[in-house]
Amino acid sequence: MTTSVNPIAIRSKKWICDAFLELLQEKPYNNITITEICDKADLVRKTFYRHFNSKESVLVAVIDSMFEDFYNYIQTQNFGPDQMPLAYFTYWEKHKNFLSILIENQQFSLLNDQFVIYLEAMAHIVGSKRAYQSELEKEYMRTMLAGGLWSILKKWMTRDCSESPEEMARMTLNFFDIKK
CATH class of the missing domain: 1.10.10.60 (Homeodomain-like)
Incomplete structure (x- = not known):
């Protein structure tokens, strides 16, 4: 059906x-x-x-739509894990007005909540160098990764995106020990 x-x-x-x-x-x-x-x-x-x-559910729908756009973009480009940070920061730089609105209105945490879901959907793209002991360990890893990316994004936003997406990608790769 x-x-x-x-x-x-x-x-x-x-x-x-x-x-x-x-x-x-x-x-x-x-x-x-x-x-x-x-x-x-x-x-x-x-x-x-x-x-x-609720109003919050409208914001979640907007964030979900943005994720779909991002996901479609990375799918068509065949990005691997080492290229994801650049795609991530390039994408969000284009949407920094929306991020600023979320921050100003104390709604930026909605993004983090959705990141965990998105990382699960992108597991086949993001990949991992290590084997996990259990599904629970994978879940915690996604939560940690989502929180880290969210925090880095928020800090970058509060600095008015002073660093280029390329510089942010380089730092992120170093933080998560992903070698190019």
Whole structure:
């Protein structure tokens, strides 16, 4: 059985995400209401709640969409583990306005929560030089890696991306002891 994708639902979700991102550029996260998002998207609240249960879930949807873009990009380029840091920092440099909004609104931690999931999905690309004792050990390793990448990204953002993506990739490869 195949499930069909409802183009109206996809469009509504996109409008809600776009409206919320526009509002985030105008005012703080905590001051934005669901009603304002719906008004900006020109949709009713019922449509919002059909797709999302909170403002946070909208941000997660935006982050997920960004991950899909990143994932598709690295898939088409056939990047290996040693090329991932450069792809990572190059990608996020292009989206630093979004990251700044997350930081300013104390929502940057959502990115870390999603990174763990994304690293699991990219396990075949990221790879590992070592064998793990168990699935639990793998899970902890992904959590550590996600937290490290998230922290490095946040520090880089607070420094206004002063270092180039190439310099950040070089440092990251050294930190994680990945030799080129």
